[in-house]
Amino acid sequence: NAGVTQTPKFRVLKTGQSMTLLCAQDMNHEYMYWYRQDPGMGLRLIHYSVGEGTTAKGEVPDGYNVSRLKKQNFLLGLESAAPSQTSVYFCASSLKRARGGTQYFGPGTRLLVL
Amino acid sequence: GDSVTQMEGPVTLSEEAFLTINCTYTATGYPSLFWYVQYPGEGLQLLLKATKADDKGSNKGFEATYRKETTSFHLEKGSVQVSDSAVYFCALDTDKLIFGTGTRLQVFP
Numbered sequence: 001n002a003g004v005t006q007t008p009k010f011r012v013l014k015t016g017q018s019m020t021l022l023c024a025q026d027m028n029h030e031y032m033y034w035y036r037q038d039p040g041m042g043l044r045l046i047h048y049s050v051g052e053g054t055t056a057k058g059e060v061p062d063g064y065n066v067s068r069l070k071k072q073n074f075l076l077g078l079e080s081a082a083p084s085q086t087s088v089y090f091c092a093s094s095l096k097r098a099r100g101g102t103q104y105f106g107p108g109t110r111l112l113v114l
Numbered sequence: 115g116d117s118v119t120q121m122e123g124p125v126t127l128s129e130e131a132f133l134t135i136n137c138t139y140t141a142t143g144y145p146s147l148f149w150y151v152q153y154p155g156e157g158l159q160l161l162l163k164a165t166k167a168d169d170k171g172s173n174k175g176f177e178a179t180y181r182k183e184t185t186s187f188h189l190e191k192g193s194v195q196v197s198d199s200a201v202y203f204c205a206l207d208t209d210k211l212i213f214g215t216g217t218r219l220q221v222f223p
Contacts, residue, residue: 004157033211042118042203042213043158058210090157102148103211105157 002026004106006091012112013081021076021109023091031094032074033058033103034066036087043090049074050097081113116141120204120214127194127221135189135217137178137204145206147171147180147187152201152216161189161202194221 007022023032030051035043045058049068063085065077074093078085088110092103120137127133139145146165150158162171167182176191187204199221204214 040215042215044213045210048210092158101207102160102163105150105159107155107157 004091004093004104006089006106006109008109009107010110010112012114013078014114015082017081018077018079019081019111020078021089021091021111023074023076023093023106024072025074025091025093025104026072027093027095027104028071029093029095029104030071031097031101032068033092033094034064034074034076035090035092036060037090037108038087046076046089081111083113085111086113087111116145116206116208116212118204118206118212118214120202120217122215123201123218125217125219127219129196129221129223130193131221133189133191133194133198133219135202135204135219137187137189137214139185139187139204139206141185141206141208143208145208147178148205148207148211149176149178149187149189150203150205150213152203154200158203194219196221196223 004025033048034046047066052071055066091106094101094103117140148163149161151161152158162173164171164180170179201216203216
């Protein structure tokens with residue numbers, strides 16, 4: 001049982017390039033999330049999904065797109081990377097969305113945009 | 115809107131010292147409260163949680179009590195170890211999980 005995995009672990013992009021971050025979970029969770037972590041700002045929600053085929057915007061969605069074609073995968077795309085998107089990206093999943101539902105996090109993807 | 119405020123770090127302690135990391139929150143409704151821990155180079159993992167007022171969450175010697183009257187959820191441990199060195203995040207969940215900015219704990223032998 002691998003839990004939540006993320007690919008890649010680290011990536012360097014030039015401004016304007018595109019990339020996709022992959023998140024996979026093997027816990028059969030309905031809910032999946034993408035966060036970014038920046039110094040002094042905690043984690044901020046980018047997008048989330050409440051089930052296969054559904055996505056919704058979080059707190060900081062601009063410049064990102066997501067897709068949830070399969071229940072176990074949640075993809076985060078950057079169409080045209082900007083230096084402001086340099087960050088550490090975490091994916092998470094949870095069994096339920098209601099109060100008290102524990103989120104399980106992946107190990108993170110460190111992205112540097114030059 | 116809903117928010118979490120936690121003490122700035124780093125918190126530097128000697129091994130076996132007592133730890134308190136303060137966390138207060140602002141929320142409409144009745145949130146669940148969490149402490150997550152992030153060890154170096156890893157993702158966050160749940161340390162403990164409390165889902166209603168006066169509940170006490172505990173795990174690995176850490177404790178936190180949900181105090182509705184003071185809107186607080188302070189993290190405590192009676193005797194820290196070097197292996198507790200990490201970043202600790204307080205969070206609340208009414209509809210979405212909202213994190214504090216994190217407090218780095220450094221424990222020296």
